[in-house]
Structure formats: C-alpha cells, structure tokens
Amino acid sequence: MSKDKPSIPKGTRDFGPATVVKRNYIFSVIKRTFEKFGFLPLETPAMENLSVLTGKYGDEGDQLIFKILNSGDFAGKITPQDLEKGSKPLTPKISEKALRYDLTVPFARYVVMNRNEVAFPFKRYQIQPVWRADRPQRGRYREFYQCDADVVGTNSLLCEAEIILMMDEVLSTLGLDDFTIKFNHRGLLAGIAEAIGASGREADLCVAIDKLDKIGQDAVNQELLQKGFTQDAINNLQPVLALTGAIDDLLPKLDALLQNSEEGKRGLKDIRSMLSFLQSFEVKQAKLQLDVTLARGLSYYTGCIFEVKVNNAQMGSISGGGRYDNLTGMFGLPGVSGVGFSFGVDRIFDVLEELNLFPEGSQTITQVLIANFDEESMRYALPVLQALRTMGISTELYPDSTKLKKQMAYADQKQIPFVLLIGSEEMDTSLLNLRNMRTGEQQRLTLAEIIDHLQTYFSA
C-alpha cells in the first residue's frame, strides 16, 4: 500500500460538513422553487457514451471532456500506427465513455430516448455535478454542480415569464435584494445586424458583443473589423449598443430601428408578450433590464435570453438561460422547442458568504452533546439520549469518559449549541444541567423541561 501523502485532483474539492450544509441550503431553496413551479426532478448517469457527447460543444469543448479508459485489454487494440496519428484519433479506440460536460445534452438524450413516455410539455429540473478538463483557477473547478430547469414542447412565452419569476423567487428567498435580471432576444440581435447593414452576420456579432463587459467597446469593434464587418456597420452599431434606460422607453426606439426586420419584429413581439405575462405577477426583488448588448455565447439560443447579475457583490452572472428551438435535433428529433435556465451554485455560495446571508444557526446539525463523566453517568445518559432523539433533537453522547475540557472543545469545534452535563448531583435530583454554549448560561432542568426548551429554541 502507498504511504504517500494523499491529495485530491487539481480543480476538485472536498466539502466538509459546514460547507455541505450551506450548499444544501442553496439547493433546497432552488429545488423547492422549481417544484412549486411544476418542474420534476430528473437524474442521469455521470457517464455518457462518448458518441452522445462528442460534437455537441465545439472542438474546444470536446477537448475538455473527461474520457474514461475502456476496461480490459485496451492496449491490445492500439497499433504503432495509431500512436503516430496522435491522441485525437486514438481516443475513440480506447475510450467509449466520458463524464458529462453539462446537463443539457444528457437531458436532450433523455427526451429522445423516452419521447413516448414523457408528458409534454416536459418540465424537468436537474441538480447534478458536471466535469470539465478546464484549466483550474479561482472560481473555476473541474467538478461543479449545475442546477438546470427546462421546459420542452411548448412555444408559450409564459415559460419565459416564469423563468424570470423563478430567478426572482430563488434569489429573494436567499436574501438577495439588489440584483438585475437582464434579458434580450436573439431576434433583436439579428434585427440589429440587419439594421446596421450586416444582415445574417448575427452569429459573429453575438460572439463579439458577448465580450463587451470583459474587453470593452473598442476591442469589440476591433474584433468585428477583423471578422469582416464594414466600418460603416460598426459605426452604425455604436448608438445601438448605447441604447439603455427603462424598458418602456427602449421599446419604441427599437420599434423604429427594427421596422424593416422580420426577425427584429419577432423579438419585440416575444418580449412584449413575456412582459405582459409578467405584469399579472408580482416580482419580488428583481430589477428587470432589457439589454440589447446581452448576447450569451451559446449558438443554440433562438429566442429570449436571460442573465442575472448581483449588483452589490463582486461576481459575474449567477444565472442565465434562454430559448432554443432544436435541442433534440442533434439526436434526430427535430422541432422540439424548449426554454431553460441554470443557477451557478458556486457563485451563489460566494455571494451569500460575501454578503453574510447564510442564516444564523443554519449550520447546526448536532444540537446537543451529552458530556460523558464516567461509566455511571454514561449509563444514566443513555435513555436521555434516546428521549431527545425521539423528540427529533439531534443529540450525541461523547463516547469516552475523558476530560470535560476536551469534550467542550469537541462541542465547540462541531458548533454544537448545547451541552448537557449529568454528574452525581444531577442524577440524584433528576435535574440535568443544560449549558448554552453561545451564552455560557447553565440551567438545571428536568428532562421534560429540557425538551421543551430545546424545541422552542430550535423552532424559533
């Protein structure tokens, strides 16, 4: 056996108890919201057949897929000629499976494989880890969770409105009160391309202006020039990118700008439909912003697109999504329109930490530690231990009769809020000594009073 100091792979993380509990708090709010909106949970395997994943994420993405080595005698299938051709053609000879890269392609695969059993419109959510062989850096991991919700099989813009409501509900419930949900429409981007005299070039336009936040307007213009946009088109684009302000002011300006573009008019119609649905609902905390510079990189979006930015924290977008019209086409089932979005849990975690928004006491798991003085007090404590647990109070008895100081340090380290001390006097009088570890206060109480006290304390 290896006696080396063990380590974990670069870009992966262990989550200790305090972190798991905080993450589960975020997941539970997301889950509860998704389910309140009628989304059903789906889980797919960590491994997919390589053929399912390959070609879905572009060349760059394909290289970031973690491939799994075939079991058995894979070496026997490699010839020296294979070696010369290099890693890329060699891979499919020795690897049939890979770790999922996102939850969208597995979802599309599931829909196609189960199209006869699934009730359309199919509303599913999926909260599972994904893996990418990306260069690890601050905030970028090789294993991370995605939380996706999608509806496939309907064109209704109610779904878009509900995505905004879900983003709003999750983030409001988590205590955020200053965030902006930006939206745009791919049709608007196509219309803008037409309007500036670069008809049909919206894909390149999107890729470029998607970087506006990161590289600035000059660099974007430079990139457009390199990609063959005319200087006229670029000049025409500038006032469009500068279009900001209230939605109600923007819409008429866009009507004028896009009056000759079918795609542009489609985008404006969709946005107005979505907004009219939203007017019947109450949005809790979100600020809504129509942002014509919002592009989102993924080329498969075809309708509304969304992105969420927390205004009072240093963090990129923490949620985003949009409508796509041909998700399952990659598996031979065309014409299934869908719309979906995703929460970035790692980023939400960091934002809640930064803004100190994790609820106090949410990390308490063990609620009471019973100290262990000696054999006799330990025996006395066993029925007490069971009584507390039966009442739903998470309790442990320190398993060894060791120094009280050590046991108190254990309670401190586990952030256990109460310690129950049962010495000879307590056993004689049946009044047990309950110590509140936060305040240091001690009370002698009967077991019934202790249960009552703790239940009140923890339900508060």
Next chain:
Amino acid sequence: MSKDKPSIPKGTRDFGPATVVKRNYIFSVIKRTFEKFGFLPLETPAMENLSVLTGKYGDEGDQLIFKILNSGDFAGKITPQDLEKGSKPLTPKISEKALRYDLTVPFARYVVMNRNEVAFPFKRYQIQPVWRADRPQRGRYREFYQCDADVVGTNSLLCEAEIILMMDEVLSTLGLDDFTIKFNHRGLLAGIAEAIGASGREADLCVAIDKLDKIGQDAVNQELLQKGFTQDAINNLQPVLALTGAIDDLLPKLDALLQNSEEGKRGLKDIRSMLSFLQSFEVKQAKLQLDVTLARGLSYYTGCIFEVKVNNAQMGSISGGGRYDNLTGMFGLPGVSGVGFSFGVDRIFDVLEELNLFPEGSQTITQVLIANFDEESMRYALPVLQALRTMGISTELYPDSTKLKKQMAYADQKQIPFVLLIGSEEMDTSLLNLRNMRTGEQQRLTLAEIIDHLQTYFSA
C-alpha cells in the same frame, strides 16, 4: 452532429421523476437518522488520484476501477515498448485519475489530509454515487449510491450499539417490520480458528464461511480442505457453525468453546459491552441475532461486524458494516480505530417496492394544474397561479390553450391530484371549479376556500 439513436452506457440508469422522488424519500430518512445521531455530512470529488485508489481493493478491485484518460497529448507518452508490455503497466502512463470505487477510501484520505482540523471522534456520513466496472446484471450496476456512516477516533462500543439503533431506526421508519440485524465479531472467528485447531487461519476461514449462504456447508468444507485445513479442524468446525439460538443461550456456549483464546474472549467481551449498551435503549423493530457464521469478506474488519436481512422479502443483505482498526494506515496515519456501516439504497428501493411500502402520495410533486381554455381564462389564472404558489402549493398553468382532454391526460400522466378549471362562468362568479383527479369530484369554491381545502388535503 451525430444523428444516431442515443443510448446510455451499460450498467447505468436514468432516473425519471417518479423514481427520483422515491429514492429521495429513502435518502431523506437515512440523512435525518444519521444527523439525529450526530453524524455530519461530507462530500468528496467523484475523481480521486489513481494512486489514492490503487492497491486498496485487491487486484480484482483494481481492475474494476474506472480510469480517466489524461487530457492533452497522452499518445505522445506511449512508446511501442509500452504497448507490448500491456494494459496494466500502460495505464498509469496515460491515466492519473479515476472514479471513486467506494466511499471508505476517500473518507480515509479526507481524514488524513484534514487530521488537524477535524474534531475527533469524527462522525461523518456520506451519500454519493460510486462506480465499478463490474459485469452488469440484475441488481448490479456500474454506477450506484452508497450511504455510509462512520466514527473514527474512539474504541467505545457505544458506537457499535448506535449502529444497531440507526439500522433499526431507518428501516423501521421506512415501514419494515420483519428484519434481522445479525452481528458477530472478528475475535470470535479468530477464537474459533484456534478452538478447532487452525490457529491463525481465520482469514481463510472467514473467506470460506462467508460463502455459507450461497454455496452451502459441503462446498465450504471442500474449500477449507483445499486451503490446507485438516480434516480434524473441519470436523471440529461443524458443531460450531451449527450454533444457533437466542443470544443468551449462545454466549455461555461460546465462553466454554473459546476459554483458551484471548481473541475469542476479547470478542465475547466486546459483544457483551455492546449488548449492555443496547439494553438501555429501545430497539423498535429489529430482531437481533448473534451469528457465528457471519464473516463479511472485507479483511480490514477487526471487531464487531454487522449485516441486515429483510425476512419477508427476496433480497440479500441491505446494510452492513463493522469495526476496523487501521483505516487511515494506508495513508501513513496508523492507530485510528473506526467503526462504520452502509445502506444499500438500490436494494432498499426494491424491497419497499416489493412490500408496497412507499407512502401514498409521496410521489406528488405538482399538486395543482390550472387548465388553459383561452387567452382570457389564462390571463385570469395568472394571479391565481401566483397565489397558490405563495401559499406553498406547487402549481402550474398549462402553457397553451389546447384541448381540455389533452390537458387532463397531462395531469394524469404527471399524477397531478387536482385540476383547477376556470371558464367564463367561473370568472363571472369568482367560484373556481376544483376537480379531484382521483375521485372525479368537482367543487366550486372561492380562491380562499381552495387554498384552505388544498392545505388541509396535503398536510393530512
């Protein structure tokens, strides 16, 4: 893009909504129990460094580990000589990481890496998938969940007693009422080896009698003979294997049998300690059985061992565990005693299905579907939709104005128990039509009455 019919890898599964909900019910009972007993959640990455896993599961186990192909130019690191040597020596040259094979080795790795921060005794639970490149067959998968709870850093037999309590609590809470928790002790097995005249041969003895249930006593005897046990020893073993009956009857017989074995006496002392702890607790449904033929294959157990069998269902053991004294020794940290156990969720799932024990209505996620008749009724429904959700009722509005029959079929397929019908009459009178999909009964009620009715219904 590939237009092939997509599939999933052999031995893996998609879990559709109905299954996820049932599985989550099992997980939540296990989690709740673990936490009530003071165990804290831990999560480790799916990938471990290959060096962490290799050599921990025996040669056979090593072959079942899914290895991950290195990214980048792995082919450039292979020479024709490597190819000739074969897959086994080649693997470490092109693979640095692998999927975890169980949760025990990652746990040991975590303890060693975090020994200065962890509060000992460390009680952790871990509910995550593991992967094994085993031949898939009925009930055996290549990806499956393990649910482990372990305590490391104490020798107290209170931990063993609490393991029995947790097994009892989880299975009783899930509605099982006829199951047996078998226990034994590695010291007893060592003592038996001594007593039959095969001192020090307990490892081989364990391996052989572990198969008693599967291959029968004759085949076990045959195996012992092949392994060099004398015919005398095998003859002496027969009455020992036949020792059955109540624990109180067995213990004196074992005292007599093992009077000259230090290991045997240690085992009996541990068992008596554990039982005396148990006497102070109330065991709910479990039958306890001291089974001297219980061996459990894993060689690292050193003390008490456990296994759970459901008596009224066709299923192997659904939970098991034991004490080991050198878990972290493999990573250079010796002397950390631990005891742990594990639930087999796939098997528990099948047992609950077989015995029809999943609670009725536990699969309900969406509670109300609001039917969509036309634009006007849809607009009317939007505030109703939000009001229901605000009251915690999971509700969706069918997104398109399509045939009612289709919408009803959708509700049926998703097992939505209520449909709310809002037509022109309902809008005029503000009395909405609530249909119970199970009984077919319809009631005209105000929104407030509907909320009241549903909250009562779903809290029942």
